[in-house]
Amino acid sequence: MERTQDPRTVPASPAGRRGRPRSFDRETALEKAIMAFWEHGYEATSVSDLTRIMGIGAPSLYAAFGDKRALFDEVVAEYGRRYAAFGERALAEEPTARAAVARILREAAECYTAPDRPQGCLYAHAATNCTSPEVGERLREKRNEAIAAVESRIRADIAAGRLPADTDARALARHAGAVVQGMSQQARDGASRAELTALAEIALSIWPRT
Amino acid sequence: MERTQDPRTVPASPAGRRGRPRSFDRETALEKAIMAFWEHGYEATSVSDLTRIMGIGAPSLYAAFGDKRALFDEVVAEYGRRYAAFGERALAEEPTARAAVARILREAAECYTAPDRPQGCLYAHAATNCTSPEVGERLREKRNEAIAAVESRIRADIAAGRLPADTDARALARHAGAVVQGMSQQARDGASRAELTALAEIALSIWPRT
């Protein structure tokens, strides 16, 4: 539990590592995998797709990442850190639930239509209709956790008197979540950034003005 | 072009049809296929899944429906007639765009959480992350057509003076579409009918009171 670090996640070459060093950069390979899963989803991205896109052989992929499922788990985690953190940041940094949701909707419109990236949200689309139930369940939890986080932020505002006491926090959170999820779908269906932004502004008008 | 009717779609047994009659009911087999594709999506439903669920052998399936792709096309068409027609009906029957959208959102909450049926909307989920691009494109068109239909209904109301002249019809239609699509996702993620109904009522509050 001291020197034993998982050899798969280690950068391979720096001092102490014996044997032939890895011939590819693990991080950039993971980034390619993120893009592939993001665009085509878990099932529709085959291991041979991955090896071609990542530029490595299958045995190298399995040595570095475990198996397809473990690679996807790592992709989901890294995607969360790199591309889906704007939600948590907004909830943490904005002074009110309304401001947080407003920022989430606006940033979602931008994030989901960023050029040179797959459109929409990986959490929403990469594991729908999944043969492996656990993979689908993993992203389902991510979606429900996101809605629950908004809900508890709303509850905090209600408790602080910033929102009416009879506010239906759960429904309000589900509404925000539904709009975000619908925006992701529409981004994949070809909606422009301007269209999603206009959509988001309309959705925001349900919130009582502060 | 007169007596030649596609033998695959004909009920098989009534007078005039020679040869061994079909040993299963084509309509109920199609209904089973609808449920299977609705629940698991196009790719995740294998032909052997279908033959097991429909209770027929693979050659019978291919003789009666063509191939997997043609069966799915027929499933989509029948699903549209049986389960997704509430949208068109609302747009045709309600006196205003607002009333139509209100009815669509409320009926979607019910339709997407009907017991003993797959949750959510087949159009929204059955062909995401699809290996075959045409299949995915087919349902994408359905989704975009639905939004366009709402948009033109809104434009009619604007032209008739029932909505302000500066109303952004496209954004308003996309908003309604996003809410419906998000409701479908959340139904699949476990939301109850009551939760979706509450969500829908909130979304409706963006519309100016008539």
Added chain:
DNA sequence: GTCTTTCTGTAGCGATCACTAGACAAATGT
């Protein structure tokens, strides 16, 4: 140098995919 360790490339594993050839079964037409 040689030994050990680790990674890479080839080549192929068994399982499943969508799909079908061919033999038999069951109806109608004459």
Added chain:
DNA sequence: ACATTTGTCTAGTGATCGCTACAGAAAGAC
């Protein structure tokens, strides 16, 4: 009766799936 037409069944097609055995290549340890 018999021929014709059509459906069903068994059994299997080639292709692809995720994954890996094995041999050779490239590094540190001695």
